Amino acid sequence: DQQVKQNSPSLSVQEGRISILNCDYTNSMFDYFLWYKKYPAEGPTFLISISSIKDKNEDGRFTVFLNKSAKHLSLHIVPSQPGDSAVYFCAVRRTGANNLFFGTGTRLTVIP
């Protein structure tokens, strides 16, 4: 029973353009949302997070949008750079619990 889904296994974007990665979750009890970036044989690296009281959070080139009614979040990367090429995971959790539920990941390739 997959509680968090990333329906696009891969995404290719030209350098300088916007990358949009999407994530859907099923349980409305989740109230904290994170994006991680992962290279092969390494641990996930934290990128950005958002709590359910917000609908947008921005950090440099990265912006996360949350649509609670649709149970959907997205990560925008602008402008995309070749170094952004990696697998991106969304993760969700409930306040009071540290266990993260991860999506299946989207492999982003930024073409120079």
Next chain:
Amino acid sequence: KAGVTQTPRYLIKTRGQQVTLSCSPISGHRSVSWYQQTPGQGLQFLFEYFSETQRNKGNFPGRFSGRQFSNSRSEMNVSTLELGDSALYLCASSFGPTGTDTQYFGPGTRLTVL
């Protein structure tokens, strides 16, 4: 500040053996969580420790166990290894257990069971 460290980075074991993996959290972090990553199941939560107590456990068999020491370092143990236990095992640390702190991951231990 040093990041989360995990040892060893790579392990090869045979079926039926047991294995112990170690995790040292970021200095000052008292919560440690363990995750398993496999191609088929993705990233799945194993368990979480805070102040030497297991707070939360994922849906894994009892062959998977863990513990935390007074210095917040944590170990996980897998007994009677099966081929399906081959995976990347990741440790994550955070300041507290409330779920409002960001979890930072170590590089992982790649376990291969032959």
